[in-house]
Amino acid sequence: MARRAIRKKLRGWWPTALILLAACAQTTRPQGDTGLEREVLVSAAASLSEAFAEIEAAFEAAHPGVDVVANLGASSTLREQILQGAPIDVFASANIANMDQVVSAGMTAGEPAVFATNLLQIAVPAGNPGDIAGLEDFARSELLIGLCVAEAPCGAFARQALASAGVVASVDTNEANVRALLVKIELGELDAGITYVTDVLSAGGTVAGVPIPDEHNIVAEYPIVVLADAPHPSAAAAFVAFVLSTEGQAILGEYGFSSP
Amino acid sequence: MTSSRSPRPPVLLVVLGCLGLVFFAVPFIGLLGRVPWSDLPALLSGPVVGDALRISVIASVAAAAIALVIGVPLAWLLARAEFPGKPIVRGIVILPMVLPPVVSGAALLFALGRRGLVGEPLEEATGLLLPFSLWGVVVAAVFVATPFLVITVEGALRSMDRRREGAAATLGARPWTVLRRVTLPAIAPSVLAGLALTWARAFGEFGATITFAGNLQGRTQSLPLAVFVALESDRDTAIAISLVMVVVSVAVLVALRDRWWGAL
Numbered sequence: 001m002a003r004r005a006i007r008k009k010l011r012g013w014w015p016t017a018l019i020l021l022a023a024c025a026q027t028t029r030p031q032g033d034t035g036l037e038r039e040v041l042v043s044a045a046a047s048l049s050e051a052f053a054e055i056e057a058a059f060e061a062a063h064p065g066v067d068v069v070a071n072l073g074a075s076s077t078l079r080e081q082i083l084q085g086a087p088i089d090v091f092a093s094a095n096i097a098n099m100d101q102v103v104s105a106g107m108t109a110g111e112p113a114v115f116a117t118n119l120l121q122i123a124v125p126a127g128n129p130g131d132i133a134g135l136e137d138f139a140r141s142e143l144l145i146g147l148c149v150a151e152a153p154c155g156a157f158a159r160q161a162l163a164s165a166g167v168v169a170s171v172d173t174n175e176a177n178v179r180a181l182l183v184k185i186e187l188g189e190l191d192a193g194i195t196y197v198t199d200v201l202s203a204g205g206t207v208a209g210v211p212i213p214d215e216h217n218i219v220a221e222y223p224i225v226v227l228a229d230a231p232h233p234s235a236a237a238a239f240v241a242f243v244l245s246t247e248g249q250a251i252l253g254e255y256g257f258s259s260p
Numbered sequence: 261m262t263s264s265r266s267p268r269p270p271v272l273l274v275v276l277g278c279l280g281l282v283f284f285a286v287p288f289i290g291l292l293g294r295v296p297w298s299d300l301p302a303l304l305s306g307p308v309v310g311d312a313l314r315i316s317v318i319a320s321v322a323a324a325a326i327a328l329v330i331g332v333p334l335a336w337l338l339a340r341a342e343f344p345g346k347p348i349v350r351g352i353v354i355l356p357m358v359l360p361p362v363v364s365g366a367a368l369l370f371a372l373g374r375r376g377l378v379g380e381p382l383e384e385a386t387g388l389l390l391p392f393s394l395w396g397v398v399v400a401a402v403f404v405a406t407p408f409l410v411i412t413v414e415g416a417l418r419s420m421d422r423r424r425e426g427a428a429a430t431l432g433a434r435p436w437t438v439l440r441r442v443t444l445p446a447i448a449p450s451v452l453a454g455l456a457l458t459w460a461r462a463f464g465e466f467g468a469t470i471t472f473a474g475n476l477q478g479r480t481q482s483l484p485l486a487v488f489v490a491l492e493s494d495r496d497t498a499i500a501i502s503l504v505m506v507v508v509s510v511a512v513l514v515a516l517r518d519r520w521w522g523a524l
Contacts, residue, residue: 076492144374144392149475151492172392173474176488184474188375189391 036066037232040239041087043071043078045094045222046177047118047154047195050202051255052092058251059242066235074152074177075099082107082227089236092224092243094118094178094196095153099223109230112223115243116257120154120161120217122210123185123195123203130191132210135162138169138192146173146181146193154178157218158194164216182207196220198256221260288506295503296496303500311478312486312501315397316463319482323401323462324455330402331409331458332451336439338410339417357407364404365471372399372472396473397480401462408461412454416447456516460509 044052049072056068071078071088079098082088083105091108092115093099099112124132130143138145147169148155155174162169172190175181182199184190186206200209224243226236242248249259296303303309337343338350356364372379372390383389390396424446428438444451466484473480475489483501490498 074492080492144389146474149489149492151489171476173476173480174489175475176470180471184369184391187369187373189369189373 036063036235036238038065038235039067039069040089040232040235041069041071042090042092042239043073043082043086043088044090044092045075045078045153046072046179047094047199048072048092048222049179051116051198051252051257054251054254055243055248058247059239062242063235063238066238068239072179074148074154076149076151076153077177085229087229087231088227089230089232090224090226090239092222093153094220094222095156096221096223097156098153099225102225102227107228108225109228109233110226112225113240113244114221114260115224115248116222116252117260118196118198118220118222118257120157120194120212120220121197121200122192122212123182123200123207124192124210125185125188125190126206126208128208128210129188132192134210135165135167135212135216138162138167138171138194141170143170143191144172144189145170146175146184146190147171148178148181148194149174149176152177153220154181154195157220160218161194161212161216196256201256222257291499291502291506294495294499296499299496300500300503303497304504306497308477308481308486308490309483309497309501312481312483313504315394315478315480316482316484319394319397319401320459320462320465322398323405324459326398326402327406327409327458327462328451328455331406331454332413334406335410335413335417336443339414353410354407356404357411361404361465361467361469362471365400365468368400368403368468368472391472392474392476392480394473394479397465397469397482400468400472401465404465404468405458405461408457409451409454412450412457413447416450417443420446453516456512460512463508464505 042052042056052070052072056070059068060066071081073081075093075095075098078088078091079093079101082091082102091099091102093102093112102108103112122132122135124130130137130140132143137143147158150156150159154177173184175184175193178195178199181190181193182195182203185193185195186203192210194212197209200207224240226233226240230236243252253259334353338346338353343349369376369391371377372382374380374383374389374391379390388395390399420443425438425442428442429435433441464484465482466488469480469482470485470488475481475485477486481489483505487498487501487505490501
């Protein structure tokens with residue numbers, strides 16, 4: 001009897017406890033040393049992986065207490081996550097088209113700024129086993145050829161370049177993003193693929209690049225923006241400013257990106 | 261006061277259980293809410309869906325058949341044979357079930373890829389190239405799905421009444437005859453249940469497939485891969501394919517309701 005009575009009394013406490021918990025969560029909203037939030041969630045195109053890793057480290061060194069969390073993937077995947085309401089602070093896309101969809105959905109805070117440009121390059125495994133000399137070799141059906149899915153910027157640009165060169169590619173796989181494609185070239189599973197200059201550079205000696213002539217090449221413009229519903233707006237603004245700063249641009253330059 | 265005729269479940273369990281139910285039900289409600297019902301026939305009759313359905317059906321049926329051929333013997337050895345290192349063998353066989361599929365895919369690529377441990381000599385000897393081919397889709401599915409058959413059948417072999425096998429042997433039946441005439445008929449329902457689970461897992465395979473076999477419409481793009489790609493370009497088609505997969509999976513579960521629960 002007594003236990004039941006106690007249990008009954010406790011039951012009444014549940015809502016109060018919940019409200020207290022919620023209140024605690026409110027008051028302990030994290031703040032970094034510099035007045036910025038403790039975290040900034042950055043959705044960045046897969047091709048930015050290494051460059052943004054270094055920018056992340058430099059930004060965290062300049063803003064102690066702020067943790068940059070990078071979410072890397074095909075810009076189309078990232079765009080879709082944002083449109084579906086993912087709580088992201090900053091979106092850095094590998095093309096304008098994906099950014100435009102987020103802008104026209106009214107989900108950005110201000111206008112996106114182009115922070116880098118990139119060029120396409122043919123990537124082949126070290127030693128070029130398929131003996132690839134240019135885009136025309138993409139028509140050779142005996143080779144294993146990969147592109148990015150047409151939805152991803154690298155896939156859209158690659159198809160534009162091939163069309164411009166009048167090549168009907170004999171494609172064996174459409175990889176989800178540029179890094180998935182690069183890995184299969186590094187492993188020698190594919191004879192060739194079209195990635196960015198920066199990806200070939202990042203792969204070091206495991207991948208060789210075959211240039212695509214300017215008349216068929218595409219200049220990929222990378223826009224960046226703070227999102228309207230950013231959970232950490234001031235840290236997000238600081239991160240974007242850092243990417244556009246001389247220091248951020250220098251890091252991007254190291255990885256083969258050009259300043260706009 | 262002390263006797264409770266029909267035990268009432270504790271309130272906490274009911275609340276948490278309902279929470280769990282909501283968690284599982286809400287995604288399906290969300291999916292159903294987005295289905296463009298009137299456009300469904302048009303969406304599902306497109307070439308992408310047709311190609312993907314064909315690949316999914318071929319690969320999952322082939323995978324289930326191969327799983328049957330290699331999985332039942334494995335289950336029998338694990339349940340009946342005594343050999344050193346048996347826990348390790350069981351671990352290896354079950355591992356793909358708990359491993360992230362993309363890791364399985366990467367492992368397959370390193371082993372059976374064009375420059376892989378086995379893949380390179382295999383290609384030189386036979387010209388057979390697994391990645392970026394329908395065979396690659398089948399291999400990925402066999403790898404991740406066979407464990408479901410093995411554990412189901414092994415469980416059945418362990419729990420079956422072995423006196424009948426003993427009796428058959430006493431009457432002079434050879435081991436192979438005992439297996440064929442006594443053991444297999446006794447565990448047939450479990451084999452069927454395991455086979456269905458294996459098939460369902462193979463039908464839904466994504467991570468290992470895209471990593472090992474790549475993604476090309478008409479050659480390696482199965483339904484889950486088509487959903488993944490379409491989500492970014494043609495959401496209505498993605499939702500329509502998802503609906504098909506939910507319906508097929510529910511149908512399998514319902515069809516197996518008695519067998520599966522009876523077998524365990």
